[in-house]
Amino acid sequence: xxxxxxxxxxxxxxxxxxxxxxxxxxxxxxxxxxxxxxxxxxxxxxxxxxxxxxxxxxxxxxxxxxxxxxxxxxxxxxxxxxxxxxxxxxxxxxxxxxxxxxxxxxxxxxxxxxxxxxxxxxxxxxxxxxxxxxxxxxxxxxxxxxxxxxxxxxxxxxxxxxxxxxxxxxxxxxxxxxxxxxxxxxxxxxxxxxxxxxxxxxxxxxxxxxxxxxxxxxxxxxxxxxxxxxxxxxxxxxxxxxxxxxxxxxxxxxxxxxxxxxxxxxxxxxxxxxxxxxxxxxxxxxxxxxxxxxxxxxxxxxxxxxxxxxxxxxxxxxxxxxxxxxxxxxxxxxxxxxxxxxxxxxxxxxxxxxxxxxxxxxxxxxxxxxxxxxxxxxxxxxxxxxxxxxxxxxxxx
Numbered sequence: 001x002x003x004x005x006x007x008x009x010x011x012x013x014x015x016x017x018x019x020x021x022x023x024x025x026x027x028x029x030x031x032x033x034x035x036x037x038x039x040x041x042x043x044x045x046x047x048x049x050x051x052x053x054x055x056x057x058x059x060x061x062x063x064x065x066x067x068x069x070x071x072x073x074x075x076x077x078x079x080x081x082x083x084x085x086x087x088x089x090x091x092x093x094x095x096x097x098x099x100x101x102x103x104x105x106x107x108x109x110x111x112x113x114x115x116x117x118x119x120x121x122x123x124x125x126x127x128x129x130x131x132x133x134x135x136x137x138x139x140x141x142x143x144x145x146x147x148x149x150x151x152x153x154x155x156x157x158x159x160x161x162x163x164x165x166x167x168x169x170x171x172x173x174x175x176x177x178x179x180x181x182x183x184x185x186x187x188x189x190x191x192x193x194x195x196x197x198x199x200x201x202x203x204x205x206x207x208x209x210x211x212x213x214x215x216x217x218x219x220x221x222x223x224x225x226x227x228x229x230x231x232x233x234x235x236x237x238x239x240x241x242x243x244x245x246x247x248x249x250x251x252x253x254x255x256x257x258x259x260x261x262x263x264x265x266x267x268x269x270x271x272x273x274x275x276x277x278x279x280x281x282x283x284x285x286x287x288x289x290x291x292x293x294x295x296x297x298x299x300x301x302x303x304x305x306x307x308x309x310x311x312x313x314x315x316x317x318x319x320x321x322x323x324x325x326x327x328x329x330x331x332x333x334x335x336x337x338x339x340x341x342x343x344x345x346x347x348x349x350x351x352x353x354x355x356x357x358x359x360x361x362x363x364x365x366x367x368x369x370x371x372x373x374x375x376x377x378x379x380x381x382x383x384x385x386x387x388x389x390x391x392x393x394x395x396x397x
Contacts, residue, residue, distance in 0.1 A: 005054055006061035007212075007342035013065020014334035018327030020066060025142075026074040026135045029066055034122045036063035041118040060118070068314075069334040073326065076318035077135040078155050081385045085251035085315050092311035093244045100237035136166075137386075140173045141323055172387045173323065187329055194393055195320045198378055199333040202260075202313035205370040207340025209267050210363035211305055213348030218298065220349075224356065225277055225294030226287075232295055236302050243306040255382040256312050261371050263308025268367035270301030275360030282357065297360075309370070313337075319381045322390050 013033070021029035036059050043056030072088050079087045098121070106114045133151035140148045152162050152169075187196045214221065215236075222232035251259055274297030281290045321329045351359040381389050 002054065002057065004342050004346045005057045006064070007338050007345060009058040009061025009063075010065030010068065010338040011335055011342065013062040013067075014069060014338050015331055017066040017069035017334055018329070018331035021070045021073065021138075021330075022327035025138050026070055026077070027129050027132070029070040030074070031126060031129060033063040033066040033070070034125050036060070036066070037122045038119055041115050041122070044115040045112050056115075065334065065338055068337070069330050072314045072318040073330060074135055076315070076386065077137045078133070080156070081383060081388075082252060084319070085256065085382060086248050088315040088318055089244070089248040089251050089311040092306075092314065093241070093248055096240045096244045096306060096310070100241055103233065103237050137169055137173070137323055140169050168385065168387055172390070187325065187332065191394075192321075192325055192329065194377075195322075196329060196332070198320055199317050199329065200336050201373055201377070202316060203333055203337040204340055205264075205366055205373065206309055206313045207337060207344050208363070208366040209264070209305070209309060209370065210271070210344055210348070210359070210366075211310070212341045212345040213351075213359075214298065214301060214363075217348055217352075221274075221298065221352075222291075222295060224352070225281065225291050227291040227295050232298070235295070235299060239299055239303050240306050243303045244311065247307040247311055250307070251312065251315065252382060255380050256316055257374055257378055257380050259308040260312045260378070261308075261374050263304045263310075263312070264367045264370040264374070266304025266307075267301055267309060268364045268371075270297045270299075270304055271360040271364035271367060273297030273300065275357040275364065278356035278360070316378065316381065319386060319389050320379075320393060323386075 013036075017029065020032055024032070040056045040059030040061075040063065043052050043059060045056075047053045047056060071091050075088045075091060076084055102114070102117070105117055109117075133154045134147070136148050136152040136155065139151055148169075149162070149166060152166055153160070156162050156165070187193075218236055219233050247259065247263075273293055277290045277293035277297060280286050280293070317330065317333050348359070351362075379389070379392055384392070
C-alpha cells in the first residue's frame with residue numbers, strides 16, 4: 001500500500017498537469033512539481049510515524065505525475081525536428097540513471113539519508129530553470145510575441161535564421177486559435193480520436209506488459225527462482241542504462257515504429273523465457289536451468305523495455321496532440337499511464353501467488369498486442385515538425 005501511494009499521487013498530478021502547464025507555462029509547471037517533491041522528501045525525512053511517511057510519498061508522487069507530462073512536452077516543443085526523438089528519450093535515460101544511482105546509494109545509507117538525496121535534483125532544477133527559455137510554442141499560444149522570438153532565437157543560436165520556423169509555429173497557432181476551447185468531451189470527436197487512441201493505447205500497453213511489477217519486485221522474483229536478489233537487481237541496473245543510451249541514439253535514426261515493435265518483440269520473448277522457468281520449477285523439471293532462465297528472461301525483458309517501450313510512448317505522446325488540446329489530452333494519457341502503474345504494481349504479488357508462469361505469459365500477450373497495434377495504428381513521426389505530424393494524422397483520420 002505504501003508503494004502504491006506514490007502512483008495515487010501521480011494520478012492526481014497527471015489530472016492537473018495539463019491545466020497547470022497551460023496556465024503557468026512549462027517552466028511554471030516544473031517549478032510547481034519541484035516544490036511538491038521537495039515538500040514530500042522533507043516529510044519522509046522528518047517522519048516519526050506512518051502518517052507523515054504516507055503524506056510525503058503522496059506529495060512526491062503528485063510532483064512526479066506533473067513532471068511525467070510536462071518534461072517530455074517541453075523537450076518536444078523546444079527541440080529541432082531532427083533531434084526531438086533523441087532529446088525526449090534523454091528524459092527516460094535520466095530516469096533510468098537516477099533509479100540505478102538510487103539503488104546503489106540506498107544499499108549504503110539509511111532510508112532517511114536516501115530521502116535527503118531526493119532533494120538534490122529538485123534544488124538543481126529550481127535553480128537551473130532561471131537559465132533556460134520558456135517553450136516558444138507556449139509563448140506564441142499565450143500571445144507573447146516578443147518573448148516567443150527571443151526564446152526561439154536563444155534555443156537555435158544567435159546566428160540561426162528562425163524566420164521560417166517562427167512563421168510555421170505562428171500559422172499553426174493561429175489556425176488553432178479559431179477553434180473553441182478544448183473540453184474533455186472533444187477528445188472523443190473524430191478530429192482528435194486517432195491521436196487519443198494512439199496516446200492512450202500506447203500507455204496501456206507500456207504498463208500492462210508488466211514493467212512496474214517486474215521492476216518493483218525484481219529482487220523477490222529472482223529469489224523465488226532460486227537466484228540472488230541483490231545480484232539480480234544490480235544486473236538490471238547495469239543493463240538499463242546502456243540500453244536506454246542505445247535507444248536514445250536509435251530513435252531518430254531508426255524511427256519510433258520500428259524501435260517500439262522490436263522492443264515489444266524482446267519483451268515477448270523475455271516474458272516467455274521467464275514464465276517457462278517458473279513452469280519448469282513447478283513441474284520439478286530441469287531445476288538447474290530455472291535460475292538461469294529466470295535471470296536471462298528478466299534481463300532480456302529489461303533490455304528490450306529500456307530500448308523502446310520505456311521511452312518511445314512518451315516521445316509519441318509529446319508529438320501527436322495539437323497544442324490546443326495538448327493540455328487536456330496529455331493529462332488523460334498520463335493519468336492512464338499512472339493508473340496502469342498502480343494496477344500492475346498493486347496486483348503483481350497477487351498474480352505471482354496465483355500463477356508465476358501465468359503472470360509472465362499474460363504480460364507476453366500484451367507485448368504481442370503492442371506489435372499489432374503499432375503496425376496498424378501508429379504513424380512514424382521521425383524527422384517531422386510537430387505541425388507536419390498534425391497534418392499527417394488529419395489525412396489518415
